[in-house]
Amino acid sequence: MPVRFDSDLARFEAACTAEEALPLAEWLETAAAPRVDLSACTELHTALLQLLLAARPALAAAPEDAFLARWVGPLLAKAG
Amino acid sequence: MSELFDQFIVEAQDLLETAGGALLALERDPADRASVDELFRAFHTLKGASALFDMAPFTRLVHAGEDTLSLLRDGRRALTPELADPLFRVLDQCARWVAALETAGALPDDAPTAADALVRGLAGDAAAEGTAAAGGEAEAFPWLAALTAEERAGAGDGRLTAIDYRPDPECFFTGDDPLALFRRVPDLRLLRIEAAEPLPALAEMDPYRCVLHFRALSGADAEAVRPAFRSVPDQVHIAAVTLKPALKPAVIPIAVAPPDSLAARMLEEQGRILELPGSAVERDSRRAAVARAVAAILASLGRPADRRMIEAACADAVTLHRFLAEGPARPATPESPPTAIPAARRALRVEPERMDALMALVGELSVVKGQLGPLLRRAEDGELATELRRDLKGFSARLDTLVGDLRHAALRLRLLPLARVFDPLPRLVRDTARRLDKTVELMLEGAETEADKDILDVLGEPLLHLVRNALDHGIEPPDRRITAGKPPGGTLRVRAFQDKGGVVVEVSDDGAGIDPAAMRRAAAAKGLLEPDAAAALSDADAVRLVFAPGFSTAGAVSDLSGRGVGMDAVRAAVERAGGRVEIASTPGAGTRVRLSLPLTLSITRVVVVEAAGALYGIPVALVGGIQRVPRAAIRAVKRAESVVLRDRVVPLVRLRRLLGQPEDVRVRESDCVVLAELGDGPVALAVDDVGERADVVLRPMTGVLRSLRGYAGTAALGDGRLILVLDLRELL
Numbered sequence: 070m071p072v073r074f075d076s077d078l079a080r081f082e083a084a085c086t087a088e089e090a091l092p093l094a095e096w097l098e099t100a101a102a103p104r105v106d107l108s109a110c111t112e113l114h115t116a117l118l119q120l121l122l123a124a125r126p127a128l129a130a131a132p133e134d135a136f137l138a139r140w141v142g143p144l145l146a147k148a149g
Numbered sequence: 150m151s152e153l154f155d156q157f158i159v160e161a162q163d164l165l166e167t168a169g170g171a172l173l174a175l176e177r178d179p180a181d182r183a184s185v186d187e188l189f190r191a192f193h194t195l196k197g198a199s200a201l202f203d204m205a206p207f208t209r210l211v212h213a214g215e216d217t218l219s220l221l222r223d224g225r226r227a228l229t230p231e232l233a234d235p236l237f238r239v240l241d242q243c244a245r246w247v248a249a250l251e252t253a254g255a256l257p258d259d260a261p262t263a264a265d266a267l268v269r270g271l272a273g274d275a276a277a278e279g280t281a282a283a284g285g286e287a288e289a290f291p292w293l294a295a296l297t298a299e300e301r302a303g304a305g306d307g308r309l310t311a312i313d314y315r316p317d318p319e320c321f322f323t324g325d326d327p328l329a330l331f332r333r334v335p336d337l338r339l340l341r342i343e344a345a346e347p348l349p350a351l352a353e354m355d356p357y358r359c360v361l362h363f364r365a366l367s368g369a370d371a372e373a374v375r376p377a378f379r380s381v382p383d384q385v386h387i388a389a390v391t392l393k394p395a396l397k398p399a400v401i402p403i404a405v406a407p408p409d410s411l412a413a414r415m416l417e418e419q420g421r422i423l424e425l426p427g428s429a430v431e432r433d434s435r436r437a438a439v440a441r442a443v444a445a446i447l448a449s450l451g452r453p454a455d456r457r458m459i460e461a462a463c464a465d466a467v468t469l470h471r472f473l474a475e476g477p478a479r480p481a482t483p484e485s486p487p488t489a490i491p492a493a494r495r496a497l498r499v500e501p502e503r504m505d506a507l508m509a510l511v512g513e514l515s516v517v518k519g520q521l522g523p524l525l526r527r528a529e530d531g532e533l534a535t536e537l538r539r540d541l542k543g544f545s546a547r548l549d550t551l552v553g554d555l556r557h558a559a560l561r562l563r564l565l566p567l568a569r570v571f572d573p574l575p576r577l578v579r580d581t582a583r584r585l586d587k588t589v590e591l592m593l594e595g596a597e598t599e600a601d602k603d604i605l606d607v608l609g610e611p612l613l614h615l616v617r618n619a620l621d622h623g624i625e626p627p628d629r630r631i632t633a634g635k636p637p638g639g640t641l642r643v644r645a646f647q648d649k650g651g652v653v654v655e656v657s658d659d660g661a662g663i664d665p666a667a668m669r670r671a672a673a674a675k676g677l678l679e680p681d682a683a684a685a686l687s688d689a690d691a692v693r694l695v696f697a698p699g700f701s702t703a704g705a706v707s708d709l710s711g712r713g714v715g716m717d718a719v720r721a722a723v724e725r726a727g728g729r730v731e732i733a734s735t736p737g738a739g740t741r742v743r744l745s746l747p748l749t750l751s752i753t754r755v756v757v758v759e760a761a762g763a764l765y766g767i768p769v770a771l772v773g774g775i776q777r778v779p780r781a782a783i784r785a786v787k788r789a790e791s792v793v794l795r796d797r798v799v800p801l802v803r804l805r806r807l808l809g810q811p812e813d814v815r816v817r818e819s820d821c822v823v824l825a826e827l828g829d830g831p832v833a834l835a836v837d838d839v840g841e842r843a844d845v846v847l848r849p850m851t852g853v854l855r856s857l858r859g860y861a862g863t864a865a866l867g868d869g870r871l872i873l874v875l876d877l878r879e880l881l
Contacts, residue, residue, distance in 0.1 A: 087321050090356035115328040119361050123348040136332050140340040
C-alpha cells in the first residue's frame with residue numbers, strides 16, 4: 070500500500086494514486102493530530118494534494134522527490 | 150424560462166448527440182458523405198438556433214465549427230484524427246454549455262475565452278494563439294501582474310510561457326492527474342496551486358472532485374509546453390508572455406473597476422496606505438480601515454465580496470493587489486449545480502403499448518374491487534361462513550394474480566434498453582485509444598437488451614472501467630501485436646444479452662490476456678497470499694485475483710489506471726446489486742469479463758429475522774436453509790463457533806454480535822440458524838427468531854445513512870413495519 074496509516078501518522082510511499090483519496094480523507098477526519106510523512110513519496114496525486122491542503126495536517130517529513138520538494142512541500146509546510 | 154428556450158435545450162442536446170455519432174462514424178470512414186452532411190447540418194442548425202438567444206460565444210464557436218466542416222464537405226480538407234480532436238472538443242464544450250444553460254440559464258463567465266481557445270484550435274493555428282495573447286498578458290493572465298517579489302525572482306524576466314490550468318472538476322474520473330502534468334513541463338519556473346473555490350470543510354469535501362487551479366510559468370516556448378497538456382486542451386490556457394523586470398507593483402490593472410476610474414484610483418490608494426511605515430498597532434488599525442474602504446468600494450461597484458476574504462486580502466499591499474487584479478471570487482452558486490446535471494435529463498421514455506397494458510390492468514382492478522362490496526354485504530347479512538369463505542378465497546386469488554400482473558407491468562415500464570450505458574463507449578474507446586496510441590475497434594452487440602433502470606445505473610460505472618481497463622492493460626500496442634502475429638488493431642467486444650431472469654454484459658478483448666503465473670508471483674510479492682498458497686492456486690483462481698482488493702496487474706501505474714476505481718470496486722458494485730462477476734483469460738489471446746445482473750433491483754424477496762427486538766431482512770437468494778440447531782450441536786473454540794450442517798462444518802456467526810447488540814441472556818435449548826450461501830462459502834447466522842418471507846421494495850440508504858456499511862437498504866413490510874435489509878457480504 071502506497072500510504073500507510075498509523076493512528077496519527079500517515080506515511081506516503083512511492084507513487085500515491087487517487088485510490089488513496091477515500092482512505093486518506095477518512096483518516097484525516099478521524100485522526101486526532103494528523104501528521105504526514107512525505108519523504109518517500111515519489112508521486113502525489115492531485116486528489117491527495119487537495120485533501121492535504123484542506124485538512125492541513127502537520128508535515129512530519131517533507132518530500133524528497135525534487136518536483137514535490139520544490140512545488141508542493143513549501144505549500145504544505147505553509148499550510149501546517 | 151421561455152418555452153422556446155426549453156425547446157432549444159432539448160434540441161441542442163439531440164443535435165450534439167447526433168453530431169458526436171456522425172463524427173465518430175466519419176473518423177472511421179473519412180469518405181462517409183452521409184456523416185459529413187449530417188455533421189454539417191447539426192452545426193448549422195445549432196448556429197441558427199443559438200443565434201435566437203443571447204449566447205454569442207456559443208454561436209461563434211459552432212459557426213467556426215461549421216466553417217471547418219464546410220471545408221470537409223467541399224473536399225478541401227480530409228478528416229484526420231488531428232482535426233477530429235478539436236471538433237470533439239467543440240462538441241464537449243457545447244454540451245457543457247447546454248448543461249449550464251439548462252441549470253443556470255446563462256453561459257458561464259469564462260465562455261468567451263473558452264470559445265476563443267477552441268476556435269483557434271479549429272483553425273489549427275497554434276502560433277496565432279501565442280502572438281494574440283502576447284500583448285494582452287494582463288488580460289489573459291491577470292495573476293501575472295500580482296506575483297510576489299520572490300515569485301518574480303524565481304521566474305526570471307523576459308519571454309516566458311504562462312499556463313493557466315483549471316482542471317475539469319470531474320477530471321479524476323477520466324484518469325487525469327493535473328499535478329502530474331506539470332512534471333512534464335520543461336523548465337518550470339513557477340507553479341502556484343490554489344483552490345479554485347473556497348475549500349469546503351474536510352467532512353463535506355468530495356475527494357473525487359478536483360477543486361484546484363494551477364498557474365505556472367515556464368522558461369520554454371509555448372510549443373514545448375503544450376504537449377504536456379495534450380489531453381486537456383480545453384481546460385488550459387497557454388500563451389507566451391513577456392515579464393517586465395520587477396518594478397513597483399503600481400502598474401497593476403485592477404480588474405474590478407475600469408482603468409483610471411475614480412474607484413480604481415481609490416483602490417490603488419488603499420494599497421499604498423498599507424505600505425506606509427508605522428508601528429504594529431498603527432498598521433493593524435490601518436488594515437482594518439483599508440478593509441472597510443475596499444469593501445465599500447467593491448459594494449458600490451456591484452461586486453460585493455465576503456468580508457473575511459477582504460480582510461485576508463488586506464494583509465499587505467501585494468496580496469491586496471493580487472486580490473483586486475483577479476477580482477473577488479464570485480459567489481459560488483453558479484459553479485456548484487453542474488454536479489446535479491446528470492439527474493436533470495433522466496426522463497423515462499415509455500412505449501405506449503406498455504402504458505396501455507398498465508391501464509388495462511388498472512381497469513381490471515376496479516372490477517375486482519367492485520366484487521368486494523357484495524361480499525361485505527353478504528358477511529354483514531350473516532351468511533354461512535363456509536360459503537363466504539369459498540368466495541373470499543376466489544376473490545383473494547383473483548386479487549393475487551392481478552397484483553402480480555400489475556407489478557410485472559409496472560416493472561416493464563422501468564425497463565430500458567442497454568443502449569443507454571453503451572452510448573458513451575464509442576467515444577471513450579476513441580479518445581482512450583488515441584491517447585494510448587493504439588488502434589482498437591469496438592463492437593457493440595445487444596444494445597437493445599432491456600434491464601431495469603436501477604440496474605443500468607449500477608452497470609454504467611463498472612462497464613466504463615472494464616472497457617478502460619481492456620484498452621489500457623488488455624490490448625497491446627500495435628508493434629507488440631505485430632510481433633505476436635496479430636493484426637495491429639485490437640478488437641474490443643461488448644455484448645449484452647438476456648439470461649434466465651437476468652441480464653449479462655460481457656467485455657472481451659483480443660489482447661495480451663492475464664498470465665496466471667505472473668498473478669501468483671504478484672500475489673505473493675504483495676503479501677496477499679503466502680507463497681505456498683499462491684503456488685497452489687489453479688490458473689482460473691489466479692486470474693480471479695484481479696478482483697482482490699488492492700491488486701493491480703500492471704507493472705507500472707499508467708495514467709489511465711491510476712484512478713479511483715479498481716477491479717475490486719467493479720466486483721463490489723456488481724455484487725451489491727445482487728450480481729456476479731466472472732473472468733476468463735487466455736494468455737496471448739485475450740480476456741473476457743462477464744457481469745451477470747438480476748433483471749430488476751426493485752423487488753427483493755427477503756426472509757425476515759429478529760435480533761435484539763428489531764427486524765431485519767436477508768435476501769432469499771442468499772439463504773440456503775433455515776433450521777433450529779440444539780445448543781449442544783454448536784461447537785465453540787474460544788469465541789469462534791461452528792456447527793455441522795448438511796455434513797459440512799460451517800462457521801456460526803451471531804447476528805446480535807455482528808450488529809453490536811447485547812448478547813441474548815435467555816437460556817435456550819436451541820438456536821435459530823439461517824444458512825447463508827456467500828461467494829466464499831456458507832455461513833450459519835444465528836438469529837433470535839425467523840419470521841415470514843416477504844416481497845419487499847428495497848430502498849437504498851440515502852443521505853447520511855448512505856455511508857453506513859452492512860445494509861443493502863430499507864424496506865416496508867406488508868403491515869407497515871420497517872425493516873433493514875442486511876448486506877451479509879459486507880457485514881461478515
